[in-house]
Amino acid sequence: MSPRSLAQLGGPVLLVLVAALLGGVASSSTEVYFINALVGVSIVVALYAFVGNSGVLSFGHISFVAVGAWAAGVLSVPRAEKPAIMQYLFPFLRDHTVGNISSLAIAAGVGGVYALLVGLPLMRLSGLTAGIATFGVLEITHNVLRYPPSVTRTRRPSQLRSLAWHSSRVSRAYPPTDIRIPAIGSRS
Amino acid sequence: MSGSDAILELRGVGVAYGGVAAVRDLSLEVRRGEIVGLIGPNGAGKSTTLHAIMGLVPPRDGEILLGGRSIRGRNPESVAQSGVALVPEGRRIFAELSVEENLRLGLAGRRGAAGAEEDVNRVYDLFPVVKEFRRRHAGALSGGQQQQLAIARALVAAPDVLLLDEPSLGLSPTVVDIVFRALASIRERGVTVLLVEQRAQRTVALADRTYVLANGELRMILTPADAADTQKMVAAYLS
Amino acid sequence: MTASLPPAVLSIDWQVLVDAVGLGAVYALMAVGIGLVFGVLRLVNFAYGQLIMAGAYALAFASQWDWPLWAGVALCFAVVIALSLAMDRVVFRPLRTQSPAVMLVATFSVAFLLQSVALLAFGPLGKAASSLGYLNRPVTIGGVDIRKITLVAIVIAVVCLVALVLLLERTTVGLHMRAAAMDFRTSRLLGVRADRVIGSAVLVSALLAAAVAVILTVQNPLVTPDFALRDTIVVLAGVVVGGMNRLLSATLGGFAIGFVSGLLGGALPTDQSQYLPSFLFGLVILVLLVRPGGLFSRGHGPMERV
Numbered sequence: 001m002s003p004r005s006l007a008q009l010g011g012p013v014l015l016v017l018v019a020a021l022l023g024g025v026a027s028s029s030t031e032v033y034f035i036n037a038l039v040g041v042s043i044v045v046a047l048y049a050f051v052g053n054s055g056v057l058s059f060g061h062i063s064f065v066a067v068g069a070w071a072a073g074v075l076s077v078p079r080a081e082k083p084a085i086m087q088y089l090f091p092f093l094r095d096h097t098v099g100n101i102s103s104l105a106i107a108a109g110v111g112g113v114y115a116l117l118v119g120l121p122l123m124r125l126s127g128l129t130a131g132i133a134t135f136g137v138l139e140i141t142h143n144v145l146r147y148p149p150s151v152t153r154t155r156r157p158s159q160l161r162s163l164a165w166h167s168s169r170v171s172r173a174y175p176p177t178d179i180r181i182p183a184i185g186s187r188s
Numbered sequence: 189m190s191g192s193d194a195i196l197e198l199r200g201v202g203v204a205y206g207g208v209a210a211v212r213d214l215s216l217e218v219r220r221g222e223i224v225g226l227i228g229p230n231g232a233g234k235s236t237t238l239h240a241i242m243g244l245v246p247p248r249d250g251e252i253l254l255g256g257r258s259i260r261g262r263n264p265e266s267v268a269q270s271g272v273a274l275v276p277e278g279r280r281i282f283a284e285l286s287v288e289e290n291l292r293l294g295l296a297g298r299r300g301a302a303g304a305e306e307d308v309n310r311v312y313d314l315f316p317v318v319k320e321f322r323r324r325h326a327g328a329l330s331g332g333q334q335q336q337l338a339i340a341r342a343l344v345a346a347p348d349v350l351l352l353d354e355p356s357l358g359l360s361p362t363v364v365d366i367v368f369r370a371l372a373s374i375r376e377r378g379v380t381v382l383l384v385e386q387r388a389q390r391t392v393a394l395a396d397r398t399y400v401l402a403n404g405e406l407r408m409i410l411t412p413a414d415a416a417d418t419q420k421m422v423a424a425y426l427s
Numbered sequence: 428m429t430a431s432l433p434p435a436v437l438s439i440d441w442q443v444l445v446d447a448v449g450l451g452a453v454y455a456l457m458a459v460g461i462g463l464v465f466g467v468l469r470l471v472n473f474a475y476g477q478l479i480m481a482g483a484y485a486l487a488f489a490s491q492w493d494w495p496l497w498a499g500v501a502l503c504f505a506v507v508i509a510l511s512l513a514m515d516r517v518v519f520r521p522l523r524t525q526s527p528a529v530m531l532v533a534t535f536s537v538a539f540l541l542q543s544v545a546l547l548a549f550g551p552l553g554k555a556a557s558s559l560g561y562l563n564r565p566v567t568i569g570g571v572d573i574r575k576i577t578l579v580a581i582v583i584a585v586v587c588l589v590a591l592v593l594l595l596e597r598t599t600v601g602l603h604m605r606a607a608a609m610d611f612r613t614s615r616l617l618g619v620r621a622d623r624v625i626g627s628a629v630l631v632s633a634l635l636a637a638a639v640a641v642i643l644t645v646q647n648p649l650v651t652p653d654f655a656l657r658d659t660i661v662v663l664a665g666v667v668v669g670g671m672n673r674l675l676s677a678t679l680g681g682f683a684i685g686f687v688s689g690l691l692g693g694a695l696p697t698d699q700s701q702y703l704p705s706f707l708f709g710l711v712i713l714v715l716l717v718r719p720g721g722l723f724s725r726g727h728g729p730m731e732r733v
Contacts, residue, residue: 057531121716122712122716124716124719125715125716125719128471128667128671129667129715129719131667132663132664132667132668132711132715133711133712133715133716135660135664135708136664136708136709136711136712136715137708137712139704139705139708140704140705140708140709142704143701143702143704143705144702144705146701147701147702242616244612244616263615263621264612264615264616265615265616265618265619265620265621268615268616268617268618269618273617274616276613276616280610280613280616282606282609282610282613284609285602285605285606285609289602292599292602293602293603293606293614293617293619294617294618296603296614296617296618296619296620297617297618298618341617342617345617345618
C-alpha cells in the first residue's frame with residue numbers, strides 16, 4: 001500500500017477507534033448510539049467492497065447482514081434461556097451456545113455463504129435489473145426471517161427482537177466485538 | 189476577410205474535451221448562398237466544429253456569430269430554432285418512427301408554422317424516394333435513403349444555414365451523386381451550406397471555398413480550381 | 428333472471444380474477460407514470476409513491492374538512508401536480524447531467540424525505556379519507572360479488588391508457604416525447620424543446636399519480652405516511668420485469684405483476700399467505716434471470732444507463 005493511501009486510511013481508523021473506546025465507557029443508554037454508528041461504518045465499508053468496485057447497486061446486501069446476525073444471535077443466547085424463548089429449534093441449535101468470538105466467526109461464515117449462494121446466479125445481471133433482483137432477495141429474506149418456518153419456529157415473529165436484545169446484553173463486556181458480528185457477516 | 193454578408197462566422201474558436209484541445213484558434217466564415225467545405229483527416233476536429241456551432245459542446249474561446257449575433261453558449265434547440273439545421277454524422281434517423289414522422293420532427297426547428305406544407309412538398313420533389321416511403325418505418329430504408337431523409341428532415345425546418353456532417357460516409361457512389369446534386373440544388377434555393385466531408389476532391393470541386401483542417405487547426409483554404417491539382421490535394425491531407 | 432357465471436375459471440374463482448385485473452389496472456397506470464418520466468429523463472423516480480401519498484393526504488384532509496367530493500379530488504390533483512413540478516425543478520433538473528447512480532440516490536432520498544415529512548406532520552396513525560366509501564360496496568354480477576371500485580379502477584385505467592395513446596400518437600407534443608425517449612440529443616438538434624418535453628412527461632405522470640391516489644384511497648381509506656410505498660416497489664419490479672426501455676413493455680410489466688400478485692393473494696392458502704412477497708419476488712428474480720431485458724421487450728436489453 002502506498003504511503004498516501006495509508007495516510008488516507010488513518011483518519012477513518014482513528015475515528016473508529018475513538019468511537020469504540022468512547023462507547024466502551026459510555027453509559028448503556030448512550031452506548032447504543034456508538035454501536036449503531038460503528039455498525040453503520042462496517043456495513044458501508046462492506047457495501048463499498050461490492051458496489052463501489054463493481055458499480056452495480058445491490059439492495060440485497062443488508063439481508064446478508066440480517067442472516068449473519070440472526071445466526072449469531074440464535075447461537076449466542078445462553079443455553080439456559082433458549083427453551084423459554086424459542087421452543088422449536090432444531091436440537092443442534094438448541095443445545096449449543098457459543099461465546100462471542102465463535103459467534104462472530106459463525107456470523108461471518110453464514111452471512112458469507114448466503115451471499116455466495118445468492119450472488120452466484122445474480123452476478124450476471126447488471127444495472128437496474130440487478131437492483132430489482134437484489135431487492136427481491138432482500139424482500140424474501142426479510143419475509144422469511146419475519147415469519148420463520150419450522151427450522152426455528154418461534155412462537156411469534158417478535159421473538160426475534162427479544163433474541164437480539166438478549167445477545168447484545170450477554171456480550172456487553174466486549175462492545176466492539178459485539179458490533180462486528182453483524183458487520184463482518186455482511187462482507188461478501 | 190469578414191464579409192458583410194457572412195451569415196455564419198467563427199472567430200478564433202477553441203474547443204477542448206477534458207483538457208485536450210480538439211480545435212484551436214479556428215476562424216472561418218460562410219457567406220449567404222455559399223457552399224463552404226470543411227475537409228481534413230480523421231480526428232481533425234471537423235465534427236467538433238459543427239458540434240460547437242450547434243451548442244452541443246461549449247467553446248473554450250472565440251466567438252460564433254450567426255447573422256452577426258453571437259450564438260455561443262446557447263443550447264442545441266435554441267440554435268436550431270435560430271435557423272441552423274444539422275444533418276448529423278451517421279444520419280441519426282429515428283428508426284422506429286415512420287418517415288413522415290421523422291419529417292414532422294424536423295418541423296420543430298421552424299421559425300413559424302406558415303409555409304410548412306410547401307416546404308414539405310418541395311422536399312418531396314427534391315428527394316422522391318422519401319415521398320415514396322413516407323408511411324414506412326424509417327428503419328426499413330437503406331443507408332442512402334436514410335441519408336436523403338436526414339437531409340430532408342433538416343430542410344423542412346427552413347433553415348438559413350444547413351450543416352452536414354460527413355453525409356457521404358458509408359454510401360455507394362451512386363447515392364453520393366444524388367446527395368451532391370441535391371446540395372447544388374439546395375444552394376440554388378438560397379440555403380447556405382457548410383459541408384464537412386472526407387471526400388476531399390468532390391467537396392473542393394463543389395464548394396465555393398473549402399477550409400482544410402488538421403489537428404484542430406486551419407491549414408489552408410482551397411478553391412474549385414485546386415480540385416484538379418493532385419499535389420495540393422495530397423498536401424492538404426497529409427498536413 | 429340473470430345467468431350465473433361458471434363458478435371458477437381454471438379453478439380460480441371469478442372474484443379473485445376480477446380483483447387481480449383491478450390491481451393490474453392500477454399498477455399499469457403507475458407503471459406508465461414511472462415509464463414516461465424514465466423515457467425522457469432516463470431517471471427512475473423512486474419518489475413516485477410519495478406523489479400518490481400526497482394526493483391521498485389531500486383527499487383525507489378534504490374529507491376531514493367536509494369538502495364536497497369534486498373539491499377533494501381537485502385538491503388531490505392540484506397537490507400532486509404541484510409536488511411533481513417542484514420535484515422536477517428542485518431535484519431532477521439540476522441533476523440531469525449527473526450520473527445515473529447519483530440520480531437514483533437522489534430520488535431515493537426524496538422519497539424518504541417526503542415520507543418523514545409526512546410522518547412528522549401527520550403522525551404515524553394515519554387519516555381517513557372516507558368520502559367515496561360507497562364505492563367499496565360490492566355489486567353482484569352473475570352471482571359474483573365485485574367491489575364497485577374495482578370496476579371503476581379498470582374503467583379509469585382503460586380510459587387513461589386510450590387517452591395516452593392518442594396523446595403520444597396523434598399530437599406534436601406526443602411525437603416529441605416519443606422522439607426524446609428514443610434519442611434525446613438528436614431531438615434537441617432538430618429543435619425539440621427539452622424543457623417542454625420533460626415538463627409534459629412530468630405533468631402526465633402527475634395526472635396519473637393523482638388518479639391512482641383517488642382509486643387507492645377508496646380501496647384503503649386509511650392514509651399513512653407509507654401509503655402506496657409497497658405498491659411503488661412492486662410496480663418498479665414489474666416495470667423492470669416487463670422491460671424498461673419501452674413504454675408498452677413497462678406498462679405490460681406493471682399490469683402483469685399486479686395481476687399475478689392479485690392471483691397469488693387469492694390462491695395462496697391462509698397459513699402461507701404471509702409469504703406472498705417471497706413468492707412474488709421469487710418469480711421476479713426467476714424471470715429476470717431468464718430474460719434480463721424484460722419479458723415483453725423486443726430483442727436487445729434495456730438502454731438505461733444505471
